[in-house]
Amino acid sequence: MKTLEELRTELDKTDAELMRLFAARMELSAQIGEIKRASGLALEDLSREEEVVKTRRELVPEDMRDGAERLMRLLIEESKRTQRRGFNLYLIGMPDSGKTRMARRLKEKLMLPVADTDKMIMERMGMDIETIFSKFGEEGFRAMETAALAASAKAGGMIVATGGGAPMREENLRLMKNSGVIVFLDRALGKLHGQNTVNRPLLAAETPEETDEKIDRLYNERHDKYLACADLVIDPDEDGAAEKIAEFFLEE
Numbered sequence: 001m002k003t004l005e006e007l008r009t010e011l012d013k014t015d016a017e018l019m020r021l022f023a024a025r026m027e028l029s030a031q032i033g034e035i036k037r038a039s040g041l042a043l044e045d046l047s048r049e050e051e052v053v054k055t056r057r058e059l060v061p062e063d064m065r066d067g068a069e070r071l072m073r074l075l076i077e078e079s080k081r082t083q084r085r086g087f088n089l090y091l092i093g094m095p096d097s098g099k100t101r102m103a104r105r106l107k108e109k110l111m112l113p114v115a116d117t118d119k120m121i122m123e124r125m126g127m128d129i130e131t132i133f134s135k136f137g138e139e140g141f142r143a144m145e146t147a148a149l150a151a152s153a154k155a156g157g158m159i160v161a162t163g164g165g166a167p168m169r170e171e172n173l174r175l176m177k178n179s180g181v182i183v184f185l186d187r188a189l190g191k192l193h194g195q196n197t198v199n200r201p202l203l204a205a206e207t208p209e210e211t212d213e214k215i216d217r218l219y220n221e222r223h224d225k226y227l228a229c230a231d232l233v234i235d236p237d238e239d240g241a242a243e244k245i246a247e248f249f250l251e252e
Contacts, residue, residue, distance in 0.1 A: 049076050088180030114159045116160075
């Protein structure tokens with residue numbers, strides 16, 4: 001018969017192996033999370049989770065199955081927590097709603113890298129947005145925007161300033177919803193007037209008044225969609241907006 005110390009030594013070795021396997025499981029979970037984000041797949045798959053619990057219960061003697069189920073549910077929750085660490089913070093809103101400025105402020109608070117989908121597209125194509133629209137049309141630009149969002153989703157752990165039209169495409173919404181938290185910067189319409197239209201081809205016009213009319217039309221077309229898809233709606237001009245966004249993101 002083994003002594004207490006011998007049994008404890010074996011237990012220590014078993015625990016060490018368990019911790020090695022735990023770390024391996026979390027690494028696999030992180031890789032699965034990357035694939036899910038890039039593919040626009042939901043973090044949770046409840047039917048898969050129940051199947052995993054059921055099959056793992058059957059791997060141990062019957063009198064241990066309830067304990068095995070509790071352990072597996074804990075491991076699944078920790079795996080999902082690992083995957084959530086790769087979530088992005090997506091900023092959506094109208095042109096000149098302050099997405100780029102807010103991203104810079106949030107970078108200091110969250111210590112996360114910043115991506116700007118418009119800049120990603122310009123850097124990849126080697127041309128400005130106006131030229132891209134001219135050569136490829138809005139539909140061509142939107143396809144590039146989706147590719148930029150997919151790349152951001154796959155990378156994970158970023159603050160992403162999106163183009164104003166990004167949420168209008170269902171594929172983009174699925175990518176953002178399944179890979180992060182969406183914050184709508186709901187700036188007052190009156191403050192969106194008088195914009196510089198450089199690299200904003202949808203707002204280009206002969207006069208400032210015509211530009212403002214286009215802003216009003218876009219606002220009316222997009223505002224309800226922004227509200228419907230956002231996890232958080234906030235006026236970027238209110239005091240402490242960046243702090244509130246950071247707190248909300250960290251709680252998710």
